[in-house]
Amino acid sequence: MQYLMPIGIGVFYALLMSLIREPHRRRFNAVMVAGAGAAYLSGGGLGGWEFAFTALVTYVAFRGLDSWTFIGIGWLLHTAWDVVHHLKGSPLIPFAHNSSLGCAICDPVIALWCLRGGPSPRELLHFKRPTTPQDPATP
Numbered sequence: 001m002q003y004l005m006p007i008g009i010g011v012f013y014a015l016l017m018s019l020i021r022e023p024h025r026r027r028f029n030a031v032m033v034a035g036a037g038a039a040y041l042s043g044g045g046l047g048g049w050e051f052a053f054t055a056l057v058t059y060v061a062f063r064g065l066d067s068w069t070f071i072g073i074g075w076l077l078h079t080a081w082d083v084v085h086h087l088k089g090s091p092l093i094p095f096a097h098n099s100s101l102g103c104a105i106c107d108p109v110i111a112l113w114c115l116r117g118g119p120s121p122r123e124l125l126h127f128k129r130p131t132t133p134q135d136p137a138t139p
Contacts, residue, residue: 002098002101002102003105005102006102006103006105006106006109007105007106007109009102009106010105010106010107010108010109010110010113011109013106013109013110014109014110014113014118015121017029017032017113017118018118018119018120018121022118025118026064026065026066026067026068026071026118027065029064029068029071029114029118030061030062030064030065030070030071030074031061033057033060033061033064033071033074033075033078034057034058034061034062034074036057036074036075036078036107037053037054037056037057037058037060037061037074037077037078037081038054038057038058039078039092040053040054040081040085040090040092041054043090043091043092043094045085045088045090046084046085046088046090053077053081056077057074057077057078060073060074060077061074068114068115068116068117068118069114069115071114071118072111072112072114072115073111075107075108075110075111075114076107076108076111078103078107079103079104079107079108079111082100082101082103082104082107083100083104085100086098086100086101086104
């Protein structure tokens, strides 16, 4: 259950976010990944590196305002930061020891959805690309 619940949360997140119409969906998700990037600031488990990471994710999230690819990259960066925090013993939620591990499992699910262009369930089930303009980060 420790591993399945975060996957379910990631899928639920993608389904819930897919209810928002484009281009608002992409922009809202850029804001969400920026917020996730700042989630560890209050704990300070990695000292000044927390600020450097937050600055990096803020830049990636800014680029994500126009690019699903950058939003996906932001979630993958957050996954890596979750792993570092889990290994260091500095969890996202101080009273929940495995919270960073759960986040590290959930975030790649969200990243995969974002890297596919943040499709709606209908677009996913029909294996179509989303009907948004071409992602500028894509060659």
